[in-house]
Ligand SMILES: Nc1ncnc2c1ncn2[C@@H]1O[C@H](COP(=O)(O)OP(=O)(O)O)[C@@H](O)[C@H]1O
């Protein structure tokens with residue numbers, strides 16, 4: 001994508017000044033970001049291009065809004081009008097401008113907070129999953145910026161439809177608790193993350209390679225799309241890949257740590273994942289698409305029952321597949337696999353080479 005497209009898109013997707021200037025910001029930072037972005041969309045530079053003009057007008061409004069909010073102390077507060085009481089129990093109601101949601105159970109404990117399960121009130125229960133929701137609320141409002149980051153990225157995906165959206169979380173709504181914690185409402189994913197699958201008895205020693213390859217195929221496709229939108233996930237691990245056995249769908253979730261157009265914006269890594277992060281994360285280098293590929297390699301080695309520290313894999317894993325995965329986990333980002341879609345195509349070829357034309361194998365957990 002051209003720089004102009006990237007910047008226009010960022011501005012068009014924004015709903016608040018914070019979406020452009022970051023939740024944690026100050027006047028100097030806001031001014032610098034404004035200066036950089038306005039250079040790209042300035043009418044003088046773009047021969048009156050309508051999209052650039054509109055972006056420039058919107059950017060100027062957000063800039064003025066940001067300065068005003070920084071002056072009156074409300075900067076960072078994007079949702080104060082929608083507040084919900086989230087009790088310690090796992091059944092409560094959330095009211096937003098858009099809808100009412102009931103929460104009925106706890107689905108999982110994430111790194112930032114609890115993920116609850118529930119339903120949109122008023123939806124007809126026709127035994128489909130379409131109206132079921134997953135609600136993520138941060139434990140500590142200090143992490144609101146990470147949640148805001150996920151909202152920004154999921155909105156970007158929503159605004160750029162592609163086949164791969166079926167592998168990505170769908171954001172429906174958001175809210176703020178009376179204690180100021182940010183929450184998101186997403187479509188419920190009726191799948192299991194890779195940790196839970198490996199925790200079960202069936203795949204205790206590793207998932208069969210003929211299943212891991214389709215999981216990796218979906219993952220590479222989804223990540224290729226995210227990369228095409230300028231987004232590096234930044235924290236791929238087994239808890240962030242969800243699998244639905246019945247149709248072999250897979251989702252890449254938890255975009256809280258994503259970096260958007262890092263080369264242009266300076267957006268960096270936000271978390272170090274001990275076993276799954278590429279070496280450049282600890283070295284505080286800029287996020288690269290190849291950093292996600294490293295984490296995908298490690299995650300698939302884990303899925304196969306391998307050792308993520310040494311990259312050793314069970315002997316039952318075909319040597320060619322082992323070689324392919326080792327290309328993902330090379331320490332040097334320049335030497336390792338670079339392009340998710342290219343790797344997706346290579347994996348397809350490898351699978352056909354190893355096992356002949358593809359066929360659907362039932363996956364049970
Ligand atoms: N949309 C969803 N539907 C069903 N379960 C989900 C959904 N999103 C997350 N989960 C579950 O919650 C866990 C934590 O989610 P995650 O987005 O990683 O939260 P955190 O940012 O707190 O780590 C996931 O590993 C998964 O098991």
Ligand SMILES: [Mg+2]
Nearest residue numbers: 110111239254
């Ligand atoms: Mg997580």
